Amino acid sequence: xxxLRVNMTDQTIRSEEVAEAYKTLGGRALTSIMVQSEVPxxxxxxxxxxxxxxxxxxxxxxxxxxTGRLSVGAKSPLTGGIKESNVGGTVAFSxxxxxxxxxxxxxxxxxxxxxxxxxxxxxxxxxxxxxxQGMRTYALVEQLRQIYxxxxxxxxxxxxxxxxxxxASIQSTDLDGRPCRAAGRGGxxxxxxxxxxxxxxxxxxxxxxxxxxxxxxxKTAARSYAKAVKEDEFSGQILPELGTAALVExxxxxxxxxxxxxxxxxxxxxxxxxxxxxxxxxxxxxGRTTHKGCSQCIIDCSNVFVDKKGDYVTSSLExxxxxxxxxxxxxxxxxSIARLDFLCDDIGLDTMNTGxxxxxxxxxxxxxxxxxxxxxxxxxxxxxxxxxxxxxxxxPVAVGKYFNHDRVPTVKGQSIAAYDPRxxxxxxxxxxxxxxGADHTAGWVVAQNLEAFGGTINPHKAEGQVELSRDSxxxxxxxxxxxxxxxxxxxxxxxxxxxxxxxxxAAKSGLSFAGDDWRELGVKVLKAERAFNRGAGxxxxxxxxxxxxxxxxxxxxNVVVQVSxxxxxxxxxx
Amino acid sequence: xxxxxxxxxxxxxxxxxxxxxxxxxxxxxxGATVADLVERSGIAQERVAIVTINGVLAKAGDRVPxxxxxxxMQPVTGG
Numbered sequence: 001x002x003x004l005r006v007n008m009t010d011q012t013i014r015s016e017e018v019a020e021a022y023k024t025l026g027g028r029a030l031t032s033i034m035v036q037s038e039v040p041x042x043x044x045x046x047x048x049x050x051x052x053x054x055x056x057x058x059x060x061x062x063x064x065x066x067t068g069r070l071s072v073g074a075k076s077p078l079t080g081g082i083k084e085s086n087v088g089g090t091v092a093f094s095x096x097x098x099x100x101x102x103x104x105x106x107x108x109x110x111x112x113x114x115x116x117x118x119x120x121x122x123x124x125x126x127x128x129x130x131x132x133q134g135m136r137t138y139a140l141v142e143q144l145r146q147i148y149x150x151x152x153x154x155x156x157x158x159x160x161x162x163x164x165x166x167x168a169s170i171q172s173t174d175l176d177g178r179p180c181r182a183a184g185r186g187g188x189x190x191x192x193x194x195x196x197x198x199x200x201x202x203x204x205x206x207x208x209x210x211x212x213x214x215x216x217x218x219k220t221a222a223r224s225y226a227k228a229v230k231e232d233e234f235s236g237q238i239l240p241e242l243g244t245a246a247l248v249e250x251x252x253x254x255x256x257x258x259x260x261x262x263x264x265x266x267x268x269x270x271x272x273x274x275x276x277x278x279x280x281x282x283x284x285x286x287g288r289t290t291h292k293g294c295s296q297c298i299i300d301c302s303n304v305f306v307d308k309k310g311d312y313v314t315s316s317l318e319x320x321x322x323x324x325x326x327x328x329x330x331x332x333x334x335x336s337i338a339r340l341d342f343l344c345d346d347i348g349l350d351t352m353n354t355g356x357x358x359x360x361x362x363x364x365x366x367x368x369x370x371x372x373x374x375x376x377x378x379x380x381x382x383x384x385x386x387x388x389x390x391x392x393x394x395x396p397v398a399v400g401k402y403f404n405h406d407r408v409p410t411v412k413g414q415s416i417a418a419y420d421p422r423x424x425x426x427x428x429x430x431x432x433x434x435x436x437g438a439d440h441t442a443g444w445v446v447a448q449n450l451e452a453f454g455g456t457i458n459p460h461k462a463e464g465q466v467e468l469s470r471d472s473x474x475x476x477x478x479x480x481x482x483x484x485x486x487x488x489x490x491x492x493x494x495x496x497x498x499x500x501x502x503x504x505x506a507a508k509s510g511l512s513f514a515g516d517d518w519r520e521l522g523v524k525v526l527k528a529e530r531a532f533n534r535g536a537g538x539x540x541x542x543x544x545x546x547x548x549x550x551x552x553x554x555x556x557x558n559v560v561v562q563v564s565x566x567x568x569x570x571x572x573x574x
Numbered sequence: 575x576x577x578x579x580x581x582x583x584x585x586x587x588x589x590x591x592x593x594x595x596x597x598x599x600x601x602x603x604x605g606a607t608v609a610d611l612v613e614r615s616g617i618a619q620e621r622v623a624i625v626t627i628n629g630v631l632a633k634a635g636d637r638v639p640x641x642x643x644x645x646x647m648q649p650v651t652g653g
Contacts, residue, residue, distance in 0.1 A: 233621065234651045237584050249582050250647045253626045266629065276582060276594060447651055451623045453608060454633045487652055556630065 001101040001211060004124055006116055008195045009048060009107030011126050018101050024509045026058030028084040029481035029525045030102055031073025035082055036528040041535030045077035045187075046164055046194040048108035054095070054155070054200070055103075057483010060296075061096025062210040064222040064504060065229060066488035068093045068295035070155075070172065071480060075536070076186035077194075078166045078353070078395060079412040079437040082532040083186035086441065086480055087155075089172035090204065093295035094153040097206030098122050109196030113162075116197060117148070120205035129198045134159050136346045136383070137171045137179040140199065145177060148201055154179065156199035158348025159383045161189030165393035166413075167353040168193065171345055174293040174302070180315045181293065184350035185414065185439060187395075213510030221503040225491040226298060228500075232490030239301035239487055240290045244319035245275030247418075252327075254450055254459065255557045256423035258416065259327040261356075261363035262409050265423050265554045269332025273322050278303075278334055286310045299487055305338040314342035320440075323418035324355025329362055329375055336372025343379045353395040354379060356415035360396050361388075364403035407548050412437035412538075421545060421561055422554040424449050424459050428561045429469035433543045433571040435529035441486060443473035462562040470571050474522035481525060523574055530572060540569045575640040576601050579615065583648040588617050602638060609634040611644060623649035 001023075005014045022030055031053040043049035052074045059067040070092035076083035095103065098118060105116075113133050114126040132140055137158045144154055153173055160168035168189025171179040183189075192198075212218050230236045238246050248270055251257045255265035271277060279289045285306045293302035293316055302316035317338050325331060325340040344351045358375050361367060366388075367374040381389030391402040396415045400408035409416045414437030421428030426445030434442035445468045449459035457464045479489065482505070492501050498518065506513040533542075549561045580597040581588065592598055602614055608625050612634075624647035625632045627639070638644060 232651075233584070233648065238648060239652075241584055244652060246583055246648075247650055247652065249645065250624050250650050253624055253629070253631055253645065253647065255631070271595075274582075276586075280595075444652065447649065451649055452634075453623070453625055454631055490651060493651075 001099055004100055004103045004118070006103065006105050006124070006126070007107045008105060008109040008114070008197065011109065011114070013124050013126070022101070024058070024511065025481065026060065026101065027055055027069065027071040027481040027483045028073070028086070028477060029521065030055040031071045031084050032082060032525050033528045034102070034104070035073050035075065036532040039075055041532050042537070043075060045075045045080070045191060050075045050191060052105040052188065052191050052195060053102055055101065056092035056096040058481060058508070059504065060092045060483040062212065062222065062508065063219055065226045065296055065298045066485040067483045068297065069483040069485060070183070072170055072183040072188050074188055074191045076188065077190050078187035079414050081412060081437070081536055081538055082435055082529045083188060084436065084480060085170070085183035085185045085188050087170070087172050087181050087183035088294035088485065089174045089181035090153040090295045091155045091172045091200070091202060092483065094202045094204045094206060096210065097208055098202070099206070099208035103200065105192070105195050105197055108194060113196050113198045115199045115201055117201045118203060120203040122206070132198050133162050137348055138346050141173060141177065141179045144199065144201055150177060151204045153202045153204055154199055157189045157192050158346060160348045160393050161193040163385055163390070163393065164190040164193045165382065165390065166190060166398065167350045167357065167393055167395040169344070169348050169350050171348055174315065175295065176315070178315060180345050182345060182350065184352065186437065189348050210508070212508045214507040218504050218507035221500040221507065225497065225500045228494070228497050229298060229488050229491040232493070235299050235487055235490040239299050242275035242279050243289070243301045243303050243316065245278050245317070245322055247319045248274040248322060249276070250450060251419060251446070254423055255554065256420045257323065257327050257418065258409065258420045260330045260369045261328065261359040261407055262420055262548070265420050266556055267327035270327065272332040273326045273334055273337065278317065281334060282306065291315065294485070297485070299485070301487055307335065313338045314345065317341050320418050321351040321355070324352045325375065328355050328359040330369030331372045331375065332370070333372045336376060339376055340379060343376065347379065347383045349379070349382060349393065352417055353415045354392065356396045356409060357392045357399045360399045360405055360408060361392070361403065363407055364405040366403060408546060409548065410438060411545060412542055414438050419446060420554055421549055422559045423557060425462055425562055426457070426465040426468045428545060428549065428563050429465050429568065429571060430473065432545050432568050433469070434473060435526065435533050441476065443469045443476055444486070445469055445472050460557060460559045460562070462564070462567060465563055466567050466571050473526065474519055477522035477525035478518050481521060526572065543568050575604055577611070577638055577641065578643045579611070580643065580645045582645055585617060585621065585646055585648060597643070606638055607634065608632050608636050608638060611638055612646070615646070617646065621648055622646045
C-alpha cells in the first residue's frame with residue numbers, strides 16, 4: 001500500500017510507501033493522526049499548510065461487506081478544529097483496489113483549478129480544469145464520464161466548494177455514477193476548493209489485492225459478519241424497505257425531532273414525511289425503495305426518489321435530510337425535500353448545515369416556516385454567490401450573524417443533526433464533546449434511550465449519559481477507522497460479532513488484536529483529535545451546547561439539557 | 575373497547591392485507607396496558623421497542639384509553 005502525495009503549489013505528485021506508523025491504520029485513524037502530525041493546529045484551514053486527506057477504511061478493499069467508506073480529513077474551516085467526514089459510494093473501494101491507502105493533498109494553487117486523475121496502473125496526473133470552475137456536480141460528472149469513460153469513481157466539489165463556503169461538501173459518485181454521496185460535514189469542500197482541486201477521477205480497474213496476512217481466517221470471520229448483518233431485522237429488513245427514513249416516526253415519538261429551528265420536538269407533519277410515507281410514494285411512482293448505493297453493500301438502504309412523471313429527482317433521500325429540509329424548516333412536502341436534497345448534492349452543500357441555516361433564516365422572519373419553495377430559492381441563491389446566498393452557504397452561525405438572531409443550534413460552529421439533545425440527553429453529550437462539532441455519527445446513543453418502551457436509560461435525565469456517549473465515541477472512532485458502514489454495525493453487535501472484527505484485524509495486520517485493542521484504537525484516534533483541537537485553541541468551554549438547549553424547555557416533554565458542565569468535562573477522562 | 579393500532583417499520587407485514595396508514599381496529603379489555611396490547615397483537619415483544627399513545631411515549635405498564643391511537647415501532651439502530 002502507498003500514499004499518493006499531491007503538492008498543489010508546484011503540481012508535483014509523489015508516491016511513497018506507507019510509513020511504519022500508519023501501516024495498521026485506515027480511515028479516520030489515518031486521517032486524524034496524519035492531520036494531527038502534519039498540519040499546524042493554528043494554520044489557516046483554507047491556506048497552504050492545511051492538508052486534505054482521503055483514506056479508505058482499514059478493511060476497505062477486502063471481502064468484508066459494507067466497507068466502502070472513505071474518510072476525508074483536514075482542519076475544518078467551519079469548526080476551526082480537526083475534521084473527519086465520512087462518505088460511501090465507490091471511491092474508497094476504487095482507491096483500495098489501486099493499492100492506495102491515502103491521497104494527501106498538500107500546498108495550494110490559488111489561481112488555477114485541477115482534476116487529479118488516477119489511472120488503472122496507479123499512475124496519477126493533474127489536469128488543468130479552470131473551465132469547470134463553478135460547474136455543478138451532476139453536470140461535471142456527466143462531462144467527466146464523457147471524457148474519461150464510465151468506469152471511474154469521481155469525488156468532486158460544486159460551486160459552494162469553488163467559492164470556499166463553510167458548508168461546502170465533497171460529493172462522491174455512487175454505483176450508478178451519480179455524485180449523490182456527500183462527505184458533507186465540516187466544510188471540507190471549501191478546503192478542496194482552496195487547494196485548487198475540482199475533482200478526483202479514480203479508475204475502477206485496480207486489481208491490487210488487499211494485503212492480508214491470514215486470508216482464510218479473514219474470510220471465515222467476514223462471512224460470519226455478513227450473515228449477522230443479513231439476519232438482523234433493522235439492517236436486513238427495515239433499512240432495505242424504508243431506508244434511514246424509518247427513523248422519522250420513532251424520533252418524532254421521542255419528541256426529539258427538532259422542528260421549526262428546534263422550537264418543538266414533534267412535527268405535526270411527520271407522518272407525511274415518514275419512511276413509511278416515502279416508501280409508499282416512491283413505489284407508486286415507479287422509483288426504487290431498495291437500492292444499492294455503495295461498493296460492497298448488502299443492505300441496500302438507498303433509494304431513488306422520482307417525481308410524478310417518474311423522472312429522477314435524487315438518491316438517496318435519507319433521514320437527516322428529511323429532517324433538516326423537513327421538520328427543521330416546518331416543511332411536510334416530500335417533493336420539495338427531495339428537490340432540496342438534489343440541489344445540495346448538485347451545488348455541493350451539507351444538507352444538515354444548510355437546512356439548519358434556512359431554519360434560522362425562517363426563525364428570524366426572513367421567510368415563513370413550511371415554505372418549501374422559498375427554501376429551494378434560498379439554496380439556489382447559494383450558487384449565485386449573492387449576499388444572502390453566501391450567508392446560507394456559510395451555515396447557521398453566518399446566518400445567525402446576518403439576521404442578528406441568537407437561536408443558532410450549533411456546537412463548534414457545526415449544526416446539530418436530527419436528534420434534539422434535550423429529549424435525548426446522551427446526544428447532548430456527544431454533540432458537545434466530540435472533537436468534530438455537533439455530529440450525530442460520532443456517538444449515536446439513541447437506541448439505549450428509546451429501547452424497551454421508554455429506554456433502558458432515561459432519555460430526559462443525565463444519569464448514565466456521559467458513560468454511554470464516551471463508550472460510543474470510542475467505539476465509533478474505531479468503526480470509522482476500519483471503514484465499516486454505520487448501518488452494518490449489526491454485524492458487531494454481539495460478542496461473537498466483535499470477536500469476528502478482532503479476528504479480521506489480526507488476520508489483516510498479522511499482529512495480535514484482541515481484548516481492549518478495539519477500545520485502544522478508538523482512544524488513540526480521539527486523543528489525536530483532541531490534541532489537535534487543544535493546539536488550535538479549544539478548551540473545555542468549547543465543549544458546551546448553545547444556551548437555547550439549557551434554557552428553553554422542549555415540547556412536548558418540556559425538558560432542557562440536564563448534563564452539567566462538570567459532567568461534560570468528564571467525558572474524556574481516559 | 576377499541577383502539578386504533580398503527581404498525582410502523584416492517585411490523586405491518588404481520589397483518590397482510592391491511593392498509594398501514596389507516597391502522598387496525600383492535601378490541602381490548604378496559605384497563606388493558608401497553609404490554610397487554612402487544613400480547614393481544616400477536617407480535618413478538620422483542621420486535622416492539624417504542625410505543626406511543628396518542629403521540630406520547632408510553633411504557634409497558636401504561637393503560638391504553640378507549641379510542642386511543644397507538645403506534646408500535648421497532649428497535650432502532652444506526653447513526
